[in-house]
Amino acid sequence: MMGLRFYLCFLALFSTFFISTLGLGHLCLPEEHVALFIFGDSVFDAGNNNYINTNTDYQANYEPYGEKFFKYSTGRYSDGRIVPDFIAEFAKLPFITPYLHPGYDQYTDGANFASAGAGALAETRQGMVIDLKTQLSYFKNFERLLSKKLDDAEAKSLLSRAVYLINIGANDYVVPFTRNSSIFQSYSQKEYVDMVIGNLTFVIKEIYKEGGRKFGFPNVAPLGCLPLGRALNSGKTNECKHELTALAKLHNKALSKVLQNLENELNGFRYSIADAYTVLSERINNPLKYGFKEGYNACCGIGPYRGINSCGGKRSVKEYELCENASEYVFFDTAHPTEKAYQQLAELMWSGTPNVAGPYNLKALFEQK
Numbered sequence: 583m584m585g586l587r588f589y590l591c592f593l594a595l596f597s598t599f600f601i602s603t604l605g606l607g608h609l610c611l612p613e614e615h616v617a618l619f620i621f622g623d624s625v626f627d628a629g630n631n632n633y634i635n636t637n638t639d640y641q642a643n644y645e646p647y648g649e650k651f652f653k654y655s656t657g658r659y660s661d662g663r664i665v666p667d668f669i670a671e672f673a674k675l676p677f678i679t680p681y682l683h684p685g686y687d688q689y690t691d692g693a694n695f696a697s698a699g700a701g702a703l704a705e706t707r708q709g710m711v712i713d714l715k716t717q718l719s720y721f722k723n724f725e726r727l728l729s730k731k732l733d734d735a736e737a738k739s740l741l742s743r744a745v746y747l748i749n750i751g752a753n754d755y756v757v758p759f760t761r762n763s764s765i766f767q768s769y770s771q772k773e774y775v776d777m778v779i780g781n782l783t784f785v786i787k788e789i790y791k792e793g794g795r796k797f798g799f800p801n802v803a804p805l806g807c808l809p810l811g812r813a814l815n816s817g818k819t820n821e822c823k824h825e826l827t828a829l830a831k832l833h834n835k836a837l838s839k840v841l842q843n844l845e846n847e848l849n850g851f852r853y854s855i856a857d858a859y860t861v862l863s864e865r866i867n868n869p870l871k872y873g874f875k876e877g878y879n880a881c882c883g884i885g886p887y888r889g890i891n892s893c894g895g896k897r898s899v900k901e902y903e904l905c906e907n908a909s910e911y912v913f914f915d916t917a918h919p920t921e922k923a924y925q926q927l928a929e930l931m932w933s934g935t936p937n938v939a940g941p942y943n944l945k946a947l948f949e950q951k
């Protein structure tokens with residue numbers, strides 16, 4: 583079966599080579615090829631923000647970001663690889679390139695649309711980042727380009743077999759807190775969470791309409807217990823910013839519920855939620871148990887818990903401290919895990935049991951038709 587398919591594919595390639603002066607020959611994909619599409623914020627951004635009109639608050643393309651693995655700063659918010667890199671490795675795909683990279687040409691493997699600082703609400707850091715809905719519009723552009731590379735049946739198959747990873751929400755909650763905004767005087771916490779989840783649901787449904795069937799989501803981290811959260815509480819030693827963590831919890835509950843509903847509502851829709859909230863909480867509170875030495879303080883930054891967002895010295899605060907060995911830390915900067923912590927999270931997303939990654943883990947989603 584596969585042999586025949588390859589043979590036909592080869593014939594198609596061979597004939598278009600002579601017929602098409604554009605050189606847009608059909609790409610031939612083995613049946614089991616599964617692409618990876620990535621949406622979200624800094625946890626997933628592999629460098630899209632290097633190519634937009636923004637500022638260094640929303641970029642990480644300078645030292646000491648990224649250097650442990652890549653030897654230069656790619657735009658990833660960590661000392662090395664981030665979750666989508668590990669998932670691509672596990673799925674035997676190459677690293678998925680930022681869609682806005684000028685050399686982007688990875689149509690059959692997938693694309694990364696994530697943008698550091700982004701939220702599900704368009705208002706979250708509007709004008710500085712690519713919000714989730716705009717990421718969706720880039721995905722639709724991608725599809726138009728894909729349809730020039732593959733015939734309709736192949737493109738359809740690629741989109742329905744693909745896994746769509748989305749990490750969004752944290753910025754929608756962190757921004758009002760760090761800006762001391764009065765948004766929670768206008769909305770109850772529940773109303774605000776429902777807006778965030780509503781915008782995310784819209785995007786999931788649009789991807790589904792385009793043919794996407796398999797979705798993966800890490801839930802939102804215990805935001806008030808990240809170095810930035812603790813720093814907001816400066817004065818009260820070692821305390822998390824509980825109001826912020828409470829929003830993350832509300833969000834996570836609503837996310838689980840809405841995905842269950844979508845599974846009933848949308849034929850063929852399958853998903854994986856990874857409990858990043860618990861995975862991170864455990865490492866923050868018991869670093870030694872997971873091979874770390876430090877769970878509260880960031881490796882890079884300044885102030886209490888190194889929770890002030892100054893890593894690299896190119897943002898509004900120029901002073902920063904850098905630890906000797908990032909692998910001893912759960913957090914690289916004020917809000918982002920180290921490569922080592924990301925690797926542990928990615929492994930659990932990939933092959934974790936249903937209490938950590940369910941109802942399916944990502945490995946199961948990649949293996950399904």
Ligand SMILES: *[C@@H]1O[C@H](CO)[C@@H](O)[C@H](O)[C@H]1NC(C)=O
Nearest residue numbers: 702703704705706715781784
């Ligand atoms: C999402 O949120 C904003 C509010 O910031 C709203 O204006 C926008 O239309 C919403 N919808 C989508 C699909 O993003």
Ligand SMILES: *[C@@H]1O[C@H](CO)[C@@H](O)[C@H](O)[C@H]1NC(C)=O
Nearest residue numbers: 759760761762763764765767
């Ligand atoms: C935050 O806002 C409140 C009320 O709007 C104000 O009393 C308080 O001083 C502000 N805090 C900071 C750090 O700006």
Ligand SMILES: *[C@@H]1O[C@H](CO)[C@@H](O)[C@H](O)[C@H]1NC(C)=O
Nearest residue numbers: 873874875906907908909910
């Ligand atoms: C950094 O820390 C990790 C984890 O504790 C350890 O395995 C590694 O040997 C350390 N590296 C250096 C250069 O000290």
